[in-house]
Amino acid sequence: MRTLQPFNAGWLYVADQVDLTAPDERFQEITLPHTNRLFTHRNVDCLDYQFVSTYRKHFTWSPDPSRPQVFLDFDGVMLAATVWLNGVLLVEHLGGFAPFSVDLTPALVPGENTLTVFVDSRERADVPPFGHRVDYLAFGGIYREVSLRSVPTCHIDNVFVRPQEVLSQPRLEVAVRLSQPAPDLILQARLIDGQGAVIATSQGAAAQPDVTLHFDALPPVTLWTLEQPALYTVEVALLAAGALSDMVSSRFGFRTAEFRPERGFFLNGQRLKLFGLNRHQIYPYIGVAAPARLQRRDAEILKFELGCNIVRTSHYPQSPHFLNRCDEIGLLVFEEFAGWNHIGDEAWQQVALTELRAMIERDRNHPCIVLWGVRINESADNEAFYTRTNALAHALDNTRPTGGVRDFLSSAFLEDVYTYNDFSNSVAEPTQQPHLITEFAGHMFPTKSWDGEERMVDHALLHARVHNRQMGNDRVAGAIGWAAFDYNTHIEFGSGDRICHHGVMDIFRLPKWAAWFYESQQSPAQRVVLRLAAHWALGDSAGGAADSMLLFSNCDEVEVTVGEQVVGRFQPNRADYPNLPHPPITVSGLNRALAHHRYQHRDLRVVGYLAGQPAAQLLFPADRLPRRLLLTPDADCLVADGADMTRLAFHLVDQFDNPAPFAIKIVTLEVEGEADLIGENPFPVVASSGALYLKARHRPGVVRVTARTEGLPAATATVELLAPGTGEPC
Numbered sequence: 001m002r003t004l005q006p007f008n009a010g011w012l013y014v015a016d017q018v019d020l021t022a023p024d025e026r027f028q029e030i031t032l033p034h035t036n037r038l039f040t041h042r043n044v045d046c047l048d049y050q051f052v053s054t055y056r057k058h059f060t061w062s063p064d065p066s067r068p069q070v071f072l073d074f075d076g077v078m079l080a081a082t083v084w085l086n087g088v089l090l091v092e093h094l095g096g097f098a099p100f101s102v103d104l105t106p107a108l109v110p111g112e113n114t115l116t117v118f119v120d121s122r123e124r125a126d127v128p129p130f131g132h133r134v135d136y137l138a139f140g141g142i143y144r145e146v147s148l149r150s151v152p153t154c155h156i157d158n159v160f161v162r163p164q165e166v167l168s169q170p171r172l173e174v175a176v177r178l179s180q181p182a183p184d185l186i187l188q189a190r191l192i193d194g195q196g197a198v199i200a201t202s203q204g205a206a207a208q209p210d211v212t213l214h215f216d217a218l219p220p221v222t223l224w225t226l227e228q229p230a231l232y233t234v235e236v237a238l239l240a241a242g243a244l245s246d247m248v249s250s251r252f253g254f255r256t257a258e259f260r261p262e263r264g265f266f267l268n269g270q271r272l273k274l275f276g277l278n279r280h281q282i283y284p285y286i287g288v289a290a291p292a293r294l295q296r297r298d299a300e301i302l303k304f305e306l307g308c309n310i311v312r313t314s315h316y317p318q319s320p321h322f323l324n325r326c327d328e329i330g331l332l333v334f335e336e337f338a339g340w341n342h343i344g345d346e347a348w349q350q351v352a353l354t355e356l357r358a359m360i361e362r363d364r365n366h367p368c369i370v371l372w373g374v375r376i377n378e379s380a381d382n383e384a385f386y387t388r389t390n391a392l393a394h395a396l397d398n399t400r401p402t403g404g405v406r407d408f409l410s411s412a413f414l415e416d417v418y419t420y421n422d423f424s425n426s427v428a429e430p431t432q433q434p435h436l437i438t439e440f441a442g443h444m445f446p447t448k449s450w451d452g453e454e455r456m457v458d459h460a461l462l463h464a465r466v467h468n469r470q471m472g473n474d475r476v477a478g479a480i481g482w483a484a485f486d487y488n489t490h491i492e493f494g495s496g497d498r499i500c501h502h503g504v505m506d507i508f509r510l511p512k513w514a515a516w517f518y519e520s521q522q523s524p525a526q527r528v529v530l531r532l533a534a535h536w537a538l539g540d541s542a543g544g545a546a547d548s549m550l551l552f553s554n555c556d557e558v559e560v561t562v563g564e565q566v567v568g569r570f571q572p573n574r575a576d577y578p579n580l581p582h583p584p585i586t587v588s589g590l591n592r593a594l595a596h597h598r599y600q601h602r603d604l605r606v607v608g609y610l611a612g613q614p615a616a617q618l619l620f621p622a623d624r625l626p627r628r629l630l631l632t633p634d635a636d637c638l639v640a641d642g643a644d645m646t647r648l649a650f651h652l653v654d655q656f657d658n659p660a661p662f663a664i665k666i667v668t669l670e671v672e673g674e675a676d677l678i679g680e681n682p683f684p685v686v687a688s689s690g691a692l693y694l695k696a697r698h699r700p701g702v703v704r705v706t707a708r709t710e711g712l713p714a715a716t717a718t719v720e721l722l723a724p725g726t727g728e729p730c
């Protein structure tokens with residue numbers, strides 16, 4: 001029976017390429033995921049992470065005849081890696097976004113072993129996406145987890161679970177790939193529901209390297225839906241004379257997902273307008289080396305804070321933790337292979353194909369994934385290459401369609417879904433179908449959290465307008481905006497601070513007003529949303545007027561009061577946004593109300609009504625000066641594993657706890673306990689908010705964080721550190 005051990009703690013690291021025999025003293029101890037260096041959140045220079053670094057790990061191994069073969073599974077190393085064991089070169093791996101495994105067996109010795117990984121994080125022209133400048137930073141390091149897998153010689157290599165006839169007579173095909181055929185061995189599979197009950201079994205001989213097990217007569221199953229994403233597990237065991245020799249289990253869901261020409265997208269036979277955003281895997285300070293908690297949190301932000309039903313993993317395979325969370329919460333995914341606007345030579349294309357294979361073989365059991373991206377984002381046509389990528393995707397997964405993201409309408413269409421980046425600020429009408437908009441907005445509208453009110457409003461309304469148009473057009477399956485979060489980029493792109501401020505949230509995942517447009521499209525049954533897209537700082541508008549003001553809300557109507565005077569009741573703007581579930585609300589006639597009040601009595605009150613009843617309220621004081629500093633960790637406990645992290649956001653707020661928009665102050669954080677602050681400290685806050693991250697060390701206990709800024713009371717928060725393995729992480 002296999003063992004699978006996390007292999008993340010106790011690595012040694014040096015930010016240089018050193019000799020295999022260099023003394024350990026030259027290294028520092030680190031835990032994976034790891035970034036080859038830390039950064040400020042903006043003004044990141046790509047040259048700062050482009051070097052070769054050395055990772056070393058000593059470990060002991062005792063031979064076990066029941067599992068003689070030992071693999072090291074890397075979830076992701078940026079951008080190329082050479083792996084050495086005990087002075088023997090085992091593998092050179094090219095490609096930073098997909099997983100790869102290294103067979104250690106040939107060089108493994110009983111007792112002490114030394115593993116060395118040279119990580120080349122330079123933008124090598126022979127490795128996708130490079131060979132051309134790309135609009136994002138790749139960063140560097142062993143930035144995802146590693147595990148050590150010991151298996152019997154005949155073991156299970158891959159399991160692909162294919163639900164069939166889901167909406168009529170559900171069946172399952174489970175395709176098992178073995179490392180080698182073993183005519184005497186038996187494969188046994190169990191289907192387990194979300195409560196842990198075994199609901200069906202199947203078995204077959206392990207006589208071929210590829211065996212398909214069938215579950216033909218299934219009891220009624222619960223569908224995977226966006227509201228109730230029911231998950232099942234298939235557990236495949238390999239038995240030798242009745243004894244368990246190997247076992248692999250995989251989660252999946254019963255659902256159908258189809259793109260139909262002229263009709264859009266259908267989940268479980270029901271039409272669903274796709275409404276989403278693109279996600280880069282980039283974080284402030286740590287580049288791409290975000291642990292599980294942060295990856296999972298991004299999925300939660302997209303689903304619950306932004307109300308999206310789909311995300312595109314632009315422009316590469318993303319973390320398994322992110323995808324697992326999408327499965328669990330019901331968020332659809334369009335996953336694409338690595339690349340950006342450039343196709344290299346045959347060797348480069350081979351690397352891309354290898355990454356495409358690794359992505360599909362890793363991810364094809366995720367019910368959240370509904371489309372594979374097999375065209376290098378916005379590249380030129382290349383029929384030979386794209387015939388191969390499509391054929392490979394179809395051969396590896398005959399249950400999902402392919403898409404290929406293009407930015408010119410005349411592009412050759414070799415995929416199943418016409419995925420198009422549409423920067424017309426409207427909805428273009430390609431002749432090809434089915435059609436999905438995979439990007440809009442973006443560089444057409446970079447917007448910073450500290451931009452003026454007009455810009456912030458226009459940004460939000462651009463997203464609202466495009467979604468209104470796509471929602472009113474049955475021929476388009478949906479639209480995925482650019483982008484969820486701001487991201488670090490190269491000098492050729494973005495603003496002068498090397499950030500593409502294209503997110504509806506900033507790089508810390510703190511909302512701009514465009515985020516509120518997304519959030520407000522949720523059903524109020526999910527969450528009642530009422531947001532003011534205005535500063536309520538009366539002299540900040542051009543001409544000093546404040547006659548109209550924008551709200552994003554899913555309430556039926558709002559009542560607006562200034563001081564004691566009711567300005568009026570206002571309804572969603574259905575005339576201009578007839579297709580949105582919850583159009584923005586424009587409040588007019590404010591100047592008249594303001595004229596009646598002296599400044600200090602100009603507090604603003606907005607009450608949102610649902611079915612005639614008050615459901616939400618906003619209070620904005622006339623005085624917008626910062627009165628308090630808030631400190632809000634996302635998690636109140638972390639696992640003391642040396643890697644777990646949570647965001648520590650801080651906000652300068654007015655007396656009613658609204659962000660104070662013009663607070664420009666220095667905030668300093670201090671930590672007591674076994675955790676480290678990651679980020680710029682002191683932090684220069686502009687536009688009210690910012691964030692650092694708190695990273696657990698290896699010892700359980702309680703950590704106390706204090707935030708200070710001149711002139712306001714300090715804010716504190718505590719975070720508990722739990723010993724690894726003590727139950728579910730909070």
Ligand code: GAL
Nearest residue numbers: 135377378441442443444482
């Ligand atoms: C697109 C590209 C994205 C991003 C975006 C900015 O053309 O696919 O990666 O660069 O532009 O608007």
